[in-house]
């Protein structure tokens with residue numbers, strides 16, 4: 001508003017606002033350090049508005065906000081439950097059990113109803129307040145009247161339901177346990193097969209292998225071996241006729257296997273054996289001889305004018321025989337050919353020569 005002054009004028013801000021008169025802004029009366037403190041009751045909330053404020057009594061109080069008085073809730077009979085005493089408090093109220101009673105599950109019951117009753121309950125039962133009285137209730141895992149409680153055999157009650165697969169149910173006093181079958185282990189949620197082969201917790205014979213299966217393991221003999229009691233023994237494939245060897249070969253048994261070996265003078269593989277043509281190899285026959293191949297072998301035939309010696313590895317010219325003759329002092333009796341043979345024999349032996357063919 002405008003105010004006249006001698007020789008001038010001034011501008012004033014309206015109530016609840018502050019400023020120089022040209023510019024006015026709201027004052028927050030609810031602020032603790034406000035230049036215009038509010039007048040609300042200590043039991044009221046202050047709400048600032050543009051240019052003003054208002055007050056509202058807190059819960060449990062009634063009034064216009066400037067004056068708030070406590071509401072006496074205890075004047076209303078239904079505020080507290082039966083057997084309870086209502087106590088009015090400033091801005092609130094409290095319900096408490098009347099003397100000699102105690103609060104239990106929403107009601108007030110006689111304090112000593114269970115204290116006295118406990119002796120009537122079985123040691124494994126608990127006293128339960130119920131509508132001003134009590135009853136005895138067997139604790140979990142036990143069943144009975146409450147004055148008498150006995151273990152619940154959970155295992156016989158619900159077989160196959162309580163325990164996971166591959167486990168036994170074991171009844172205990174007040175509870176039960178699940179025990180994994182042999183060969184299984186508890187992995188926290190269920191019983192799982194133990195892989196004995198992987199954990200190394202197995203015993204298999206030499207040349208046998210571990211094979212895991214559910215709940216156990218077994219040993220299988222390696223290929224080429226057969227189960228022989230607790231051992232794995234070599235299979236003699238040859239004597240059992242399990243191997244069909246090709247012609248010109250024989251079967252050789254080995255530990256864990258067998259193979260076909262070509263006869264001497266033959267070559268090939270496990271499916272065929274063929275004669276070796278030794279004559280294709282230059283070293284087969286000695287000098288002055290001709291190689292003749294045969295099945296499984298070969299012959300060296302000395303060239304004309306040469307003869308094979310005792311060791312069959314050389315062909316010598318007949319000359320050697322005659323030199324032999326001259327070296328040995330002999331008298332040949334032509335009418336006694338056996339004498340001649342005898343002398344040749346003597347010579348041949350001394351020279352390591354053959355007398356064959358004479």
Ligand SMILES: [Ca+2]
Pocket residue numbers: 141151152153154171172173174175176
């Ligand atoms: Ca039990």
Ligand SMILES: [Ca+2]
Pocket residue numbers: 183193194195196212213214215216217
């Ligand atoms: Ca297993």
Ligand SMILES: [Ca+2]
Pocket residue numbers: 224234235236237253254255256257258
């Ligand atoms: Ca074998």
Ligand SMILES: [Ca+2]
Pocket residue numbers: 265275276277278293294295296297298
């Ligand atoms: Ca041959």
